[in-house]
Amino acid sequence: MNGQDKDKRDQKMVNKENYLAHISLDCVLFGFHENQLKVLLLKMKHNQQWALAGGFVKQQEPIEEAASRILKERTGINNIFLQQFYVFSNPDRSELHLNTDQLTSISDSNFAEDWFRQRFISIGFYALVEFSQVTPTPDPLSEACTWWDLEEIGSLMMDHNQILLKALETLRMQLNHQPIGYNLLPDKFTIPELQRLYEAILGKKLDRRNFQRKIMAYNILRKLDERRSGVAHKAPDLYSFDLEKYHQALQDGLRGGW
Amino acid sequence: MNGQDKDKRDQKMVNKENYLAHISLDCVLFGFHENQLKVLLLKMKHNQQWALAGGFVKQQEPIEEAASRILKERTGINNIFLQQFYVFSNPDRSELHLNTDQLTSISDSNFAEDWFRQRFISIGFYALVEFSQVTPTPDPLSEACTWWDLEEIGSLMMDHNQILLKALETLRMQLNHQPIGYNLLPDKFTIPELQRLYEAILGKKLDRRNFQRKIMAYNILRKLDERRSGVAHKAPDLYSFDLEKYHQALQDGLRGGW
DNA sequence: GCAAAAGTGTTGGCAATACACCCATGC
DNA sequence: GCATGGGTGTATTGCCAACACTTTTGC
Secondary structure: OOHHHHHHHHHHOEOOOOEEEEEEEEEEEEEEEOOEEEEEEEEEOOOOOEEEEEEEEEOOOOHHHHHHHHHHHHHOOOOOEEEEEEEEOOOOOOHHHOOHHHHHHHHOOOEOOOHHHOOOEEEEEEEEOOHHHOOOOOOOOEEEEEEEEHHHOOOEOOOHHHHHHHHHHHHHHOOOOOOHHHHHOOOOEOHHHHHHHHHHHHOOOOOHHHHHHHHHHHOOEEEEEEEOOOOOOOOOEEEEEOHHHHHHHHHHOOOOOO | OOHHHHHHHHHHOEOOOOEEEEEEEEEEEEEEEOOEEEEEEEEEOOOOOEEOEEEEEEOOOOHHHHHHHHHHHHHOOOOOEEEEEEEEOOOOOOHHHOOHHHHHHHHOOOEOOOHHHOOOEEEEEEEEOOHHHOOOOOOOOEEEEEEEEHHHOOOEOOOHHHHHHHHHHHHHHOOOOOOHHHHHOOOOEOHHHHHHHHHHHHOOOOOHHHHHHHHHHHOOEEEEEEEOOOOOOOOOEEEEEOHHHHHHHHHHOOOOOO
16 A cells, blocks of 8 residues: 555544544535425434434634535535534433444444544534535445435434424524525525525415515515516516625614514 | 542543543623623733633533533532533634743643643633622632623633624624523612613613513513612612513513614 | 602504405416 | 416504603702
């Protein structure tokens, strides 16, 4: 083995030299498709459970960059919008779900044996991405990586259900302070589509007519000279976000509740 | 030295055996006194700079418990209300302010030499306490521990100004969702006192009369059969929080902005 | 009596809601 | 034509901000 090959293998190893001990990241990646809020999940090889996209922090790397790197690997997309939202530190959070057999099966691959025996404090991120841009890609520990409908998600690995719940809660709270619509929808969209997104996030129906007036009152949308074609019923107008006004408005938060 | 003494010394040592590597906590402890929002700061021995109350996480300890332990040591108070709010992970955040001389002076005391050379990712907590209950107490690395008026705080150690700013921002955002008034004021207080607190947090004046009606409309206060005595002008009524109704109301968030 | 602060009342405007009505498209 | 969903208008309600007025205390 020459030096270059060894470097390459070391790069792939998850161990103390490359990553900070005790710290992990878990990313709740949201997408929006067919009026459903989706979350990207991975099926773990060692116990067949589904889990959030996760990873570790390199020795000299801000955590936001680590999250960005992890999400790039799972989706193929650079610079995904993300926000840290909570730290999960219960000492039992990992031990509950890792026994010796599972660790052995993990260490078959490129991973240092003792790495996963540590206690991990996990920093939770939520991330938003335009659904259609994503190419779901498993990591070395997982055999599948796919989108799940929010409502169809069952029991996840470790405390990932709790992390998901907290992410959703945070998303709701920040709906008027973060560019959530912008990051989940394609460039062009209709107001009813935006409304479905809001309804999916909030988990409740909104009045169609009041939603239109309220959104338009914010003055953050630009009406395009196009309509959604090939659709049943009246063709709805297409809009884009007016980015400057949008970010301006988010500074103080969009006023009013939903 | 017998075994017990050695155990005791080891307990005091800050090193890898006792604490998780790479992870630190910084606590922004708020108090309220004489119509001013106060923050508890420590003056560090090694560089004479002022800093937030900080510490590390024991091997088997939830971070909330670690923060609670740290605050108990600085104030003498158990179970202080606290909330984690952000993780600060810039790789340069510590290196900028620690040189070899400083590290040498630190290692004179009970601290392992190499501990402070690590990169630390710091979890920020804000905490709220009734001012008069606190007995400020320095830690082994500091020579003073006192309250500071929010406006009079100058340049702090490392990135602690940034941490403080983010804490204040979070406090403002959560004013309608966390029991902030309850944890900063004594059991009995007047509505004008509560208003001064709100004004200090928000950094702006509020209308006296509208504040009264709005607070009372929440139905979270109980009027007592007492008044503030020995004070100039008309004696204001004393109130207490109706804890049950208060927490009930905070579930959905108190409606409306300030 | 006077100044200053606490408590209560009144009003106008604006924003959120709950509707009614018209338009466009697929079948 | 009719069902369905998109777009616009309107009326009522309720909240919020801006005021006036009264009460109480120290000096």
